[in-house]
Amino acid sequence: MTKSICVYCGARDGTVPAFAAAAEALGAGIAARDWRLVYGAGDVGLMGRVARSVQVAGGETFGVIPTHLMSLEAGKRDLTAFVVTETMHERKKVMFMNADAVVVLPGGAGTLDEFFEVLTWRQLGLHDKPIVLLNVDGYWDPLDALLRHVVDRGFAEASVLSFVKTAPDAEAALALLD
Numbered sequence: 001m002t003k004s005i006c007v008y009c010g011a012r013d014g015t016v017p018a019f020a021a022a023a024e025a026l027g028a029g030i031a032a033r034d035w036r037l038v039y040g041a042g043d044v045g046l047m048g049r050v051a052r053s054v055q056v057a058g059g060e061t062f063g064v065i066p067t068h069l070m071s072l073e074a075g076k077r078d079l080t081a082f083v084v085t086e087t088m089h090e091r092k093k094v095m096f097m098n099a100d101a102v103v104v105l106p107g108g109a110g111t112l113d114e115f116f117e118v119l120t121w122r123q124l125g126l127h128d129k130p131i132v133l134l135n136v137d138g139y140w141d142p143l144d145a146l147l148r149h150v151v152d153r154g155f156a157e158a159s160v161l162s163f164v165k166t167a168p169d170a171e172a173a174l175a176l177l178d
């Protein structure tokens, strides 16, 4: 069966050109494997780049966006499947239930929110889907350090670290999911 990869990432491009390049490489790699992209259905920032690169390579896209973000995030209606939800919570739920694995590209507070939600669900044993941080240009190093700090100070089991895999580039991230 086709694997569905949920990609969380910024609604902006960020300041480092390597972020955009990684988003495009990830999209191309997902399509090359005949996997399906699941994402937030926006046509802005890294979100738009991942989706467009999957489309250009002939791959399948599944997008989920809440009504109130349709204009702000330029809802991308030409996806293979385009789902509009009423709330952010519904968006995250529909994205996650339709995915087999999660890849996290650089992003802001929204991306962190999505990452921590799937990490906490994994910590609680609610799923065992792989979670991969795509650590482009060391972007997620401070997050990795924060998670280690949380474990060091006794607020999480060391096992929480094993739930998150880190990859330096798109190919390495996809290889972890192969």
Ligand code: AMP
Binding pocket: 009, 010, 011, 012, 040, 042, 069, 073, 088, 089, 091, 092, 107, 108, 109, 110, 111, 112, 113, 114
């Ligand atoms: P950002 O990383 O801040 O650029 O946000 C990335 C994506 O996450 C955007 O599509 C945001 O709309 C989305 N997002 C932000 N907060 C939430 C939330 N609480 N639930 C669902 N999606 C969110």
